[in-house]
Amino acid sequence: xxxxxxxxxxxxxxxxxxxxxxxxxxxxxxxxxxxxxxxxxxxxxxxxxxxxxxxxxxxxxxxxxxxxxxxxxxxxxxxxxxxxxxxxxxxxxxxxxxxxxxxxxxxxxxxxxxxxxxxxxxxxxxxxxxxxxxxxxxxxxxxxxxxxxxxxxxxxxxxxxxxxxxxxxxxxxxxxxxxxxxxxxxxxxxxxxxxxxxxxxxxxxxxxxxxxxxxxxxxxxxxxxxxxxxxxxxxxxxxxxx
Amino acid sequence: xxxxxxxxxxxxxxxxxxxxxxxxxxxxxxxxxxxxxxxxxxxxxxxxxxxxxxxxxxxxxxxxxxxxxxxxxxxxxxxxxxxxxxxxxxxxxxxxxxxxxxxxxxxxxxxxxxxxxxxxxxxxxxxxxxxxxxxxxxxxxxxxxxxxxxxxxxxxxxxxxxxxxxxxxxxxxxxxxxxxxxxxxxxxxxxxxxxxxxxxxxxxxxxxxxxxxxxxxxxxxxxxxxxxxxxxxxxxxxxxxx
DNA sequence: TGTACATCAGTGAACGCGCGTTCACTGATGTAC
DNA sequence: TGTACATCAGTGAACGCGCGTTCACTGATGTAC
Numbered sequence: 295x296x297x298x299x300x301x302x303x304x305x306x307x308x309x310x311x312x313x314x315x316x317x318x319x320x321x322x323x324x325x326x327x328x329x330x331x332x333x334x335x336x337x338x339x340x341x342x343x344x345x346x347x348x349x350x351x352x353x354x355x356x357x358x359x360x361x362x363x364x365x366x367x368x369x370x371x372x373x374x375x376x377x378x379x380x381x382x383x384x385x386x387x388x389x390x391x392x393x394x395x396x397x398x399x400x401x402x403x404x405x406x407x408x409x410x411x412x413x414x415x416x417x418x419x420x421x422x423x424x425x426x427x428x429x430x431x432x433x434x435x436x437x438x439x440x441x442x443x444x445x446x447x448x449x450x451x452x453x454x455x456x457x458x459x460x461x462x463x464x465x466x467x468x469x470x471x472x473x474x475x476x477x478x479x480x481x482x483x484x485x486x487x488x489x490x491x492x493x494x495x496x497x498x499x500x501x502x503x504x505x506x507x508x509x510x511x512x513x514x515x516x517x518x519x520x521x522x523x524x525x526x527x528x529x530x531x532x533x534x535x536x
Numbered sequence: 537x538x539x540x541x542x543x544x545x546x547x548x549x550x551x552x553x554x555x556x557x558x559x560x561x562x563x564x565x566x567x568x569x570x571x572x573x574x575x576x577x578x579x580x581x582x583x584x585x586x587x588x589x590x591x592x593x594x595x596x597x598x599x600x601x602x603x604x605x606x607x608x609x610x611x612x613x614x615x616x617x618x619x620x621x622x623x624x625x626x627x628x629x630x631x632x633x634x635x636x637x638x639x640x641x642x643x644x645x646x647x648x649x650x651x652x653x654x655x656x657x658x659x660x661x662x663x664x665x666x667x668x669x670x671x672x673x674x675x676x677x678x679x680x681x682x683x684x685x686x687x688x689x690x691x692x693x694x695x696x697x698x699x700x701x702x703x704x705x706x707x708x709x710x711x712x713x714x715x716x717x718x719x720x721x722x723x724x725x726x727x728x729x730x731x732x733x734x735x736x737x738x739x740x741x742x743x744x745x746x747x748x749x750x751x752x753x754x755x756x757x758x759x760x761x762x763x764x765x766x767x768x769x770x771x772x773x774x775x776x777x778x
Numbered sequence: 779t780g781t782a783c784a785t786c787a788g789t790g791a792a793c794g795c796g797c798g799t800t801c802a803c804t805g806a807t808g809t810a811c
Numbered sequence: 812t813g814t815a816c817a818t819c820a821g822t823g824a825a826c827g828c829g830c831g832t833t834c835a836c837t838g839a840t841g842t843a844c
Contacts, residue, residue: 302786302840309787325657327569332830343832344788352831411654413749415567424754431755449772460762464755492755493739493766499751500742507655509741512666513673513706513734520702524735530691531773544807544819551820574797585799586821594798 310348312338317359322404326414329356353417356408360423363405368429370398375433384441384534391433392498392525396518399502406506410499431495432473438491439474441534448479448487448533461488487532494528552590554580559601564646568656571598595659598650602665605647610671612640617675626683626776633675634740634767638760641744648748652741673737674715680733681716683776690721690729690775703730729774736770 316337320329331352335342349355374394378387399406408414409427442448459465465488468474479487501524504510505517514520529535558579562571573594577584591597616636620629641648650656651669684690701707707730710716721729743766746752747759756762771777 300841305787305840323657325569325654327567327654328657330830331832340787341789342830343790343834346832347787407654410745410749410751412567412569412649415565415570427751428754460756460758460765462757467754489765490769493769496742496746496766497735497739498742500738500740500745503652503742503745504738507652509652509669512670512709514702515704516702523702523731524738527732527735527773531769542808547807547820572797573799582820583822584797585801585823588799589820 306348309338313345313348313355314358314362317355318363318402318405320404321359321408322402326356326359326404326408326411329414331355356414356417357420357423359405359408360419361426363402363409364423364426364429366402366405367395367398367409368426368433370394371430371433375437381440382444384437384444384446385529387437387440388434388529388534389522389525391430391437392521395430395498396502396521399506403506406502410503411507428467430498431492432471434495434498435468435473435488435491438487438532438534439468439476441532442474442479442483442487443476446533446535448483448490449531459485461485461492464488464492490532494532497524497528548590551580555587555590555597556600556604559597560605560644560647562646563601563650564644568598568601568646568650568653571601571656573597598656598659599662599665601647601650602661603668605644605651606665606668606671608644608647609637609640609651610668610675612636613672613675617679623682624686626679626686626688627771629679629682630676630771630776631764631767633672633679634763637672637740638744638763641748645748648744652745653749670709672740673734674713676737676740677710677715677730677733680729680774680776681710681718683774684716684721684725684729685718688775688777690725690732691773701727703727703734706730706734732774736774739766739770 313334316334317329320333320337324330324333329352331345331349332342334355335345338345345355349358371391371394374390375387378390380386413419465485468488474484498521501521505521510517510520555576558576559571562575562579566572566575571594573587573591574584576597577587580587587597591600613633613636616632617629620632622628655661707727710730716726740763743763747763752759752762
C-alpha cells in the first residue's frame with residue numbers, strides 16, 4: 295500500500311508476469327484446454343509446486359488469463375475509438391474499432407481461442423470475467439448510439455423481421471450503462487438499432503473466428519481487406535455513412 | 537462388394553459405429569482436444585489396443601468424426617433447402633437453411649465445437665475434409681444465385697467498400713461448380729453478391745458460435761428467434777425478399 | 779543498529795491418475811480345395 | 812460336406828510419457844521490539 299515496495303513484492307510481481315506470459319504462449323501452442331501448470335512451471339524454470347504460490351489452481355490461472363485477455367482486447371477497442379479525433383465521424387470510429395479488434399486477435403491467436411473458441415471442458419468462468427467481456431460490444435453500441443443521436447436513421451426492415459423482444463437483456467444493459475445517451479429513436483427504431491448492433495458484433499467475431507480457425511482459406515485472399523469490407527457493409531446496413 | 541455380407545463384416549460395421557458414437561459423445565463432455573482413444577475404448581467396453589483394429593490412430597478417428605459431422609451438417613442444409621417446394625421462394629429457402637443448420641448445431645454441440653471451435657492442437661485436417669466442409673456455403677450461394685437469376689438485385693454499396701478481388705478464390709469456386717448458373721449480373725454486381733453471401737455464411741456461424749459458446753447470455757433471450765431475425769436481415773441486405 | 783520471530787518463495791518427493799501406441803498372443807471366422 | 816490354412820478381432824502387458832495437487836522441508840526476506 296505504501297511506495298516502499300519490498301524486494302519480495304517486486305519479485306512476486308515479476309514472477310507472476312512471467313507465469314502469465316508463459317501461460318499465454320502455451321495457449322497458442324497447446325490450446326486452452328490443454329493448458330498445463332507443469333508445462334508453465336517448466337517454461338519459467340520452477341518446480342511445478344512453486345506455481346501454487348502464485349495461483350491456487352489451474353482454474354485460477356485460466357481465470358486470470360481470461361480477464362487479462364478480455365481487458366487487453368477491450369482496451370484496444372476503446373482506445374481505437376477514442377483515437378478518432380472527429381467524434382462525429384462515426385463511420386471512421388466504427389472502422390477503427392473493427393481494425394483494432396482484428397489486430398489484437400490476429401496478434402494473439404492463442405488468447406483469441408481462449409476467449410472465443412470452444413469453452414474449456416470442466417472450467418466455468420467466474421463472474422469477474424463477464425464485465426471485461428462486454429467492453430467491445432459496448433464500444434460498438436456507443437458508436438451506433440452517437441450516430442443516431444446525430445441524425446442517422448436505421449434501415450427499414452420487412453415487417454416479418456420486426457418481432458418482439460429477443461434483445462430485452464441488451465436493452466436493459468444499454469439503459470443501465472447509459473450507452474445511448476440521446477437516442478432520439480422511436481420505440482420501433484431503438485430495438486431495431488440494437489439488433490443491428492448485436493448482429494454486427496457477432497459478425498465481427500464470426501469473421502475473426504473463421505479467419506483464425508482456418509475457414510476462410512478457400513474463399514478469401516486477404517483477410518485484413520476482407521474485414522474492412524465487412525465493417526463497411528455492416529455500417530452501411532446500420533445507416534452509418536461517412 | 538457382394539450382398540453376401542459376412543458376420544465379420546457386419547460386426548465390423550456395428551463396432552465402428554459404436555466407436556464413432558462414443559467418440560462423438562466424448563466430444564460433448566471432454567472437447568475435441570481431449571478426445572482420448574482409451575476413454576472411447578472404455579465406453580465401448582474394449583481394451584484400448586483393440587480400437588486400433590478400427591482406426592489406425594487418434595488422428596484418423598478425429599478425421600472420421602470431422603468428415604461425418606460436416607457431412608451431416610451439409611446434408612441438413614441441403615435437404616432443408618430442397619424441402620421448400622416453391623423453388624422461386626428464395627427467402628423461404630434461405631430461412632429454412634438457416635434453421636436447419638442451427639437445429640443440427642444445437643443438437644450436436646460437441647461436434648459443432650470440433651468443426652467450428654478452436655482447432656485441435658497438433659492435428660491437421662487432411663484434404664478429404666475440405667469438400668464436406670463447403671456444403672453449407674454452397675447451399676447459401678446457390679439460393680442467392682437463384683434469387684438473382686429471378687431478378688433480385690443487390691443493394692447499392694458505398695464506393696469505398698467496392699474494392700478489388702478479395703473474394704477471388706470464392707468466385708473461382710462458384711464458376712467451377714456452376715453454383716450461379718444464370719447470374720445475369722454485371723461485373724460489379726457479381727463480386728458484391730458473393731461478398732454478401734460469404735458475409736451471411738460467416739454471420740450464421742458467428743451467431744451459432746456465440747450461442748453455443750455462451751456469449752449471447754447477457755444479450756439475447758431466445759436464441760432460436762434471434763437466429764430467425766438475423767437470417768431475415770441478412771436476406772434483406774442481400775436483396776432477397778419474400 | 780541489532781536481534782528474535784514470523785512470513786513466504788521455492789524444493790523435491792509422493793499420490794493416484796491419465797494418455798497413445800506397440801507387440802506377442804489366443805481363438806473365432808472365413809475361404810480354398 | 813469336410814478339412815487345412817489364412818485372416819482378423821480382441822487380449823493383456825508393457826513402454827515412456829504426461830497431468831494436478833499436497834506436504835514437510837529449507838532458507839531467504841521482512842518486521843517488531
